[in-house]
Amino acid sequence: MDWDAIGAIASIVGIPVAVAAGFIQIRTQSQGQGAGKPAGAPPEKDQSVHMAESPVASIQPPLGRLPTHLHGRAEILDHLGRAITPGSGRIQVIAGLGGVGKTTLALKLAEDSRNRFAAVWWVNGADRVTLMTSMLGIAQHELNVPEPAVREAMSGRRNAADLFWNAIEQTAAGSGRLLIIDNADDPQSVLAVTGDQVADGTGWIRVSRNCSIVVTSRDRAPTTWGRLCELHLLGPLSPAAAADLLMDFVPGDSDRAAALAVGHRLNGLPLALHLAGIHIGAKSSRHRTFNAYLDALNNDFASTMREQSISPARQRADERQMITRTWELSLITLSDQGNEHARAVAGTLAELAGGQVVPMEMLCAELPTKGRRGQRAPAVDATALEGLDRMGLIDWASPSEPRGIRMHDLVATTIRQQTPAPRRRSRSSWNTALRMLTAAAKALDFRLPSHWPVWRLLVAHFEALLSTSARQPKHDQRRLLELAPPLVAMLRLSNAWQEAERLGEAAISAAGKLGRSEAIVVGVQHNLATILQCRGLYPESERLLRDVLRKRERILGRHHRETAHTRGNLAIVLTLQGRHGEALSIMKRDLRARVRLLGPEHPDTLRSGLNLADTLRESGDLDAAEQIMRDTLMAQERILGSTYPDTLVSRHNVARLLHMRGDFAAAAAAYRDVQRSMEEVLGVSHEDTLGNLHHWGVLLSDQGQRAAAVHLLEQVLDSRRQALGPDHPDTQETAKALLAAKDLPSCGGTG
Known part of the structure; x- marks a missing residue:
């Protein structure tokens, strides 16, 4: 027999090699015997019936595979037990990811149902030939279907599914059967008849008054199964159930916290937990405790998984029971379906x-x-x-x-x-993942709070790609690191300073190993300098910004947009240190340059105008500040919208200007109005929101409204102590304002 040819035929037809060989051998024997027989000799018995007489697999549920305890499935098991009453009118489908425990659940259901049904049949639904052979074997040997009818079904002259289900319906009432079809991962190919859909109920699964059906499958699409089926989506085990399962296998390790950690690392997937428990509990294992196993997983996941999969007890295991292969089978199924x-x-x-x-x-x-x-x-x-x-x-x-x-x-x-x-x-x-990440970053605005939830996801995916980037070409590694500055900037703007610093340092470390990445390093350092500013470390921020500015002027040129950005931040830090003259000199030159290079209404130009007006106000030049401030705010509201973060800062600055001019009523209305917008857009704990609330509290204090001022300033002080620490300049400023408010006479309204 030419096994290479048989293998090729089996691959084309999509059936197991052994089955293909059987069919070919039967056909060859039949032709050879017919050719050598004398005329009038009785015909040989059709050998295809042997496929029904000797089923490939037992139809008895393999209950020996069941674990001693089934954890975390009591609720769904109870529901299924009630749903499989004969005549219930629905087919029960247990669907989910490979390794999630569908077969184990079905086996437990079979065990619990033995006394309820006249028969419980277990059929492998992995491929069409195996399923049909088993079903016709049941028809002939369990339901007494005549041999000639089975022969006709095997040869294709009769609808095999009709033959089976007609026999089921002719059984005596009250003698219910339970049919469990396991691993029907390609239901359309295996369970449907030619030209129909699985959901039609005309194939191998049908609603019957005499037979309840349970199917396990990786296909969890409701459209596959239709209204005749009740779909049960099986998910991972809960943390407690995962730990219980592991501790069943390793009774000598009572560290439940470590078992919970292993369960979490393995995502609560029963197959992974089962194999891990066997591995840890084996006397020959190198990882005899949960902590040792967890360390091995974290250090070398692939090797640890391979090690537990090739133990002698697993060498003949079904690929479905090997964690390193089970999801490969899902991909093979999709490929076979033309995906x-x-x-x-x-x-x-x-x-x-x-x-x-x-x-x-x-x-x-x-x-x-x-x-x-x-x-x-x-x-x-x-x-x-x-x-x-x-x-x-x-x-x-x-x-x-x-x-x-x-x-x-x-x-x-x-x-x-x-x-x-x-x-x-x-x-x-x-590379494709990198290009997806890059395209998403270009489509999003890191300054916009409504985009921050997606940006945070980009941070996670950036870190995943960074962790595996060493084996990629250097130009791709640089393209990845070019995303670090906006990611760090987003984290800074969203007040996630510690996370921003950690990400920035990781990016700088990676870029330092590449060479020709100085521009990337400097971009990250610029953002780290602004974080130092946010932390109130003004001298440290100034030193780093001056270093970044020198490098950017050398690498990018004096008039580059990013160079101007660093120059503007340096001026802000100088303002915060009370060095208004130096700051104003830089800001005025910077604004003129941006107007010339970007135009008067570019967001960067408007931001530069906002900073200049703020410094003019701090220096006492209120008239000049007000003119620039109102012109900037008008343009921002028209171009960016009234709730864009830069616009909110401008609205706050106008309120402060009104406050400094002594127009308390207008200032109070402005503070109140922008506070609502900041809380909605930035959140109640954002530093800009707290800054506006602080100045509103100071205004109430200036108006003599003691109770209202103390109420607001106490809120701000508690939040700033938690977020910034007690020594931050902003925290100390609020503490002083609160003391001054408490020294007011006990009178005044609520503001």
């Missing part, structure tokens, strides 16, 4: 931060099409996403999160670290 981009998309998503939402701004990014100059296409194929979602490899974000999808952390890590992995494919996936 040609699913594998590439999965590889790209796996390069990003597992467990974090990949926002629509990345998924819908328009990228240049290879080989088609000038043409662009979405970064991620929609059909591929639909397939990955159907197989449970990704989930859509919850309504409270930015729109997008997430890939389970364990799935992402496994796909990313699959070995052997083609180097070119790995580079392509990483």
Whole structure:
């Protein structure tokens, strides 16, 4: 027998090699025997019936696979137990990610149902031939369907599914059966008849008064199953249940906190937990405690997973029971279904931060099409996403999160670290992820608070790509690091200073190893200098800004936009130190340069005017400050909108100017108005919001409204102490204002 030819045929037809060999051998024997027989000899029995007489697999549920305890599934098990009453009218489908415990749940249901049904049948739904062979074996041996009818069904002269279900309906009433079809991951190919859909109820799964049906599948799309099926989406175990499962395997380790940590690292997926428990509990294991295993996972995930998968007890295991292969089967299924981009998309998503939402701004990014100059296409194929979602490899974000999808952390890590992995494919996936990240950053405004939730996701994906960037070409590493300055700036503006410093230092460290990356380093250092300013460390900020300014003038030139940006920030720091003359000299030159280079209404020019007006006010030149301030505010409201962060700062500055001029009523109205907008746009704890509230409290104090002033200033002081610390200049300023307010006579209104 030519096994190479048989393998090729099996691959084309999509059936197991052994089954193909069986069919070919039967056909060959039949033809050979027919040719050598004398005329009139009785015909040989059709050998295809042997497929029904000797089913490939047992139809008895393999209950020996069940664990001693099934944790975390009591609720769904109870629901399924009530739902499989014969005649209930619905087919029960347990769907979810590979490794989430669908088969185990179905086995427990089978065990609990043995005394309720006349028979409980277990059928492998992994491929069409295996399923049909088992179902016709049940028809012949369990339901007494005549052999000639089975032979006709096997040869294709009769609808095999009709034959089975007609036999079911002819059984005596009250003798219910339970049919469990396991691993029907490609339901349309396996369960439907030619030309129909699974949801039609005309194939191998049908509603019956005499037989209840349970199907397990990775396909969790409601449209696949239709209204005749009740779909149960099975998710990971809860943290407590995951820890309980692990501790069943390792009774000698009572460290529940460590078991919880391992459960979290493995995302609560029962297959991963089961294999981890076996590995830790084995006498030959190098990781005999939960903490040791967790350290091994964090240090070398791929090797640890391979080590636990090749133990002698697992050498003959189904690939579905190997954590490093189970999700590969889902990708193979999608490929067999014609979803040609699913594998590439999965590889790209796996390069990003597992467990974090990949926002629509990345998924819908328009990228240049290879080989088609000038043409662009979405970064991620929609059909591929639909397939990955159907197989449970990704989930859509919850309504409270930015729109997008997430890939389970364990799935992402496994796909990313699959070995052997083609180097070119790995580079392509990483590069595509980088281009998606870059396109999203260009589409977003890091100054806009409504964009900050998506920017925070970009930070997570930036860090994921940075952690694996060393094996990428240097020009791609530089392209990634070019995203660091806006990411750090966003974190600074959103008051996440510690996170901004950590990210900036990581970017500087990575850039330092590349060479030819000084501009990137200087861009990050500029943002770190502004964080020092925010922390109230003005001399330190000034020193770093002067160093950045010298480097930017050398690298970019004196008139470059980024150089002007650094010069403007230096002037702000000088103002905060009371050096108004130096600051004004820089700011006036800077404003003239920006008007010439960018135009009078460019956001950078308006921001420069805002800073100049603020310094003029602080220096006591209220008339000059007011003119620039009102002109700037008018342009900002028209171009950027009244609630854009820069505009909010201008509105606050106008309120302060009115306050300094003694127009208390107008100032109070202005403070109150901008406070509402700041709380809505920036949040109640943002420093700009607290700054406005502080000056409003000072105004109330100046008006003699003691109770109202103390109330507001106490709020500000508590928040600034928590956010800035007791020694920050802003905190100390509020503390002084509060003491002054408390010294007022006990009178005054509420303001």
